[in-house]
Amino acid sequence: MIAELSAFAVLAFVSCITPGPNNALAAATGARFGAAAGIALACGVTVGCTGLVLLSALGVAGAIATTPWLSRVLALASAGYLAWLTWRLLRSDAGPRRDAAQPPRFFEAVALQLVNPKGWAMALAGTALVLAPPDARALRLFAMCVLEAAICFASVMAWLALGARLQRWLADARRRRAFNAAMALGLAGCAVATLAAAFAAH
Secondary structure, X not given: OHHHHHHHHHHHHHHHHOXXXXXXXXHHHHHHHOOHHHHHHHHHHHHHHHHHHHHHHOOHHHHHHOOHHXXXXXXXXXXXXXXXXXXXXXXXXXXXXXXXXXXXXXXXXXXXXXXXXXXXXHHHHHHHHHOXXXXXXXXXXXXXXXXXXXXXXXXXXXXXXHHHHXXXXXXXXXHHHHHHHHXXXXXXXXXXXXXXXXXXXX
């Protein structure tokens, strides 16, 4: 069991720490509001990703992966949500109500995971790896959830801290707009890649 959980920890770390929708949003949030203001985002992402592991253990992820129309619905929902986040980032410094902007809320972050193909893929691969042996499945699943929660929270906080470190540099409005545009471009790229992968696979 130790070997499988160690491999899962590596898989979870690579998935959580590498650039993606969660981390682009975390960096932008840290840069705009500071790391502390992004704790709700980190908690929401953590709960959502851990929930995906549980759903995968129940067979939900496998059903989606093997059902073409479900995969496409997930891809469309994911792309739509990422497009909305992209627009929100691009508009974050526009108009007279820019000071009323708020960091992402807990339930928004949870909802993002439900349409996050990267999160689904990691959860499906992880459960297939760790839960394949028939012994101590409940203990294995509990350990997976603990590892996923710890790694996910630490990764999002690291990206929030990275964004926060840029706050002084981003005090200049032009730099801030360029940074937000870069983060928005990253989210848009994730949306396009999600649609391309889903419709090319079936």
